[in-house]
Amino acid sequence: MSTAAASRVVRIHLAMKDGPLPRSIKQVLPIVGNETSHVYVESQGEADLIVFTDVRDVERSYSKKKSYAYLELTNGIKGIQLPSDNCVTVNPLNLLTGLIEVIDNARKKLAPVTELASLQEEEIIPLHADALGVLVIDDMPENITSAKKGLAGHHLTTVTSYEEAMSILGKEKFDVVLTDLHLPMSSRTMGSKFKLGELVPYGILLMVEAAHRGAQRVAVVTDLSHHDDPFSAAFDHFSAFSVKIDNAKVVMMHSPMVDGAKDWAKALAKLMA
Secondary structure (H helix, E strand, O other): HHHHHHHOOOEEEEEEOOOOOHHHHHHHHHHOOOOOOEEEOOOOOOOOOEEEHHHHHHHHHHHOOOOEEEEEEOOOOOOEEOOOOOOEEEEEEHHHHHHHHHHHHHHHHOOOOOOOEEEEEEHHHHHHOOEEEEEEEOOHHHHHHHHHHHHHHHEEEEEHHHHHHHHHHHHOOOOOOEEOOOOEOHHHHHOOEEEOOOOOOOHHHHHHHHOOOOOOOOEEEEEEOOOOOOOHHHHHHHHHEEEEEEEHHHHHHEOOOOOOOOOOHHHHHHHOO
């Protein structure tokens, strides 16, 4: 391992309510482990490793690029299926040794740091004269970043899960709603089993909800290849025309791409045409 990689510390977020368990972890882990191997952060977005006891605390921001440690306590949801490639179940009886091993494995996955990126002030972009109220629903960070860049100048709101989308659509009205096709499974809509990170075509339901809630234009925008996903392949037919739902124009489309992410500006332009 390079010197740069070895110098990296694992950023840990304890996705649980404050109490004896997280306090004990923070107090004891540095003593029995390597106190220079990790730091604690306040949000899941900035974390490399997320430790949780309830899947509902991580499902909305689950990312395949991060590492997870599930503490299997008695109050957890039954029937959870965890992804084996980036989530480890830790037995509470071997809590500290289990977490030390998880931290070491997470540290090995960290990309080497060669230099610090220079900080640049965000450019302030004025609103368009005909700025729209736009809601973007997508679980991928790069697509949210692309939306903030490509749709600057509009009144933009972004959410990353089915539950968040349903909640905000019930509270606020948007001119335009752009939603991903597949979003992570929600534990609140699960049957007998729940699989963290499994993608569900919630976008089809959200397009109906958005139109029903008064959006004037709605689009389901997928970046999945029609060669790899059967649902996406079906879009080849449905993307050829628009439909009306509660007086809203609704379109299903394969997303234009820019720098490896969705080009929301072009998607919006296509929807507004």
